Amino acid sequence: MLHFNNKLIGVISGLLLSFASLAADHVALNPTHPERYTVVKGDTLWDISSMFLRDPWLWPEVWYVNPQVENPHLIYPGDELVLTYLDGRPILKLDRKGKLSPRVRATPLDQAIPTIPIDAIAPFLTRPYVVDEDQLEKAPYIVHFLDDHIVGGAGISYYARSIMQEQPNQYAIVRPEKPYKDPDTGDTLGYEAIYVGSSELKRTGDPAKLLITTSEQEAIIGDRLIKVMEQEPLIDFQPRVPDMPIEGRIISVLNGVSQIGQYNVVVLNKGSNVGLEAGHVLEILQGGHEIRDIVIGRGEKVTLPLEKAGHLMVFRSFEKVSFALVMNATKPLHILDWVRPPKD
Structure with missing residues (x-):
């Protein structure tokens, strides 16, 4: 079971660093945003950001850090968020007036709300x-x-x-399954590895x-x-848009589900x-395929435009493939849907 540790301060601090001095005129609010919201257990920063902003990953640009509040970068259940304006720019403040501030906590970060639903990944x-x-060979x-x-x-026990080496002495047992193929080039990008179990080395040879x-x-x-x-799992995600052009496809869905929707991997x-890294946010698009123009005939074809269908966030990157969590979907998603950095 994963436990939050001090690295999570990097997550929330990185996500909620004060950008109040930057121009936030381009940050669009959610048309149905509340003026106030009280955080409840089970919330994530992404969920709350979606309530206030059209683009949840832009949260740091409207977050106002109050230095008088203990742990101003962390948000806990019971905290109240207030939307206000500074010089015409929207800002979000944390209001803990009249509430007990979390001064001493045995496990303070366990109680702070995470960026995304960690249980899903x-x-x-x-x-x-x-x-x-x-690796297989x-x-x-x-x-x-x-x-x-x-x-x-x-x-x-098994042979x-x-x-020939005593360290490391822990091994994961995996079963190679289907290859991950690039839908455009046909190249093999890697092989799906079904996790079977864990084992401990008793004798080399x-x-x-x-x-x-x-x-x-x-x-x-x-x-x-x-x-x-031995390594700490990465849980300090800082959602952000890649600073390089990336265009890819969804080539598989994990956990054996047939319909792709919110919180599927x-x-x-x-x-x-x-250059794809954990924390990179991409928009999902559908379309782009050719159809025959049956009105004109003569084999003429038309390429359909790409239409936005949702967003995902990369949480683990391998050399040639990445795992991503679908954060929201406006329509059913499919294998071979396109992904790219969000555009206005």
Whole structure:
């Protein structure tokens, strides 16, 4: 289970840094915005931003930091947000008058509202869900289960080909599945890796001996082993628009859902090799395909324009693909829908 830690101050601080001195004339308000809003448990900064702003990722440009308020960059359930104006510019203030300020908290960041719903992406933050062809060729794999087991679950030992180093001693068991293909070039961008479970190295060698410590499904001969490195999962997302032109497609949806909507996790055919990073916000567009003009005939074709259909935020980038969370959708979304930086 993920726990908030001191790194989350970077998240909220980065998201809610004071930009009151900057011109915010271009920040459009939501036509139905409230004048005041009281934060409740379960809110996210994105949700609240959407109430006040047309473009939620522009929240930092209207946030007014009151230095008299303890933790002015953090927002807690019970806090009241007030929309006002300064020199004709919209600003949002935090009003804690008459409320107990959170002076001493055993776990203060656990209670601050997150940028996005972390629960929706938690399983995808650390596990190796994408492997490339080189990784597959070099990865150790299961060749035999001990004690005459045909498949393996938690508590069962097994042998794997060629692990000669003692560290790291933790391995994720994954099962390579379908390749992620670029819909425009046909190139293989990587392979979907189904997470099977975790295991601990007991003895190096060829074969090496390992013990399955946790399992989400039964391991089988041929499953690959990926090294698990100790690292903090990234949860300090700062939504922002990429500063480079990026045009990509949705090529898959995770968790086996057939209809794509809000808070579904999708796979994009662009990754860190083109500068896509966690926190980048992209708009989703539909259309762009050719149709036949049946009125004129003679095989004449017309290219349909792209129409906006929602927004997503990248939360994990691999070399050639990325995982993104759909933040809002104005219509049903589909595989091969387009994504690009938001435009007015």
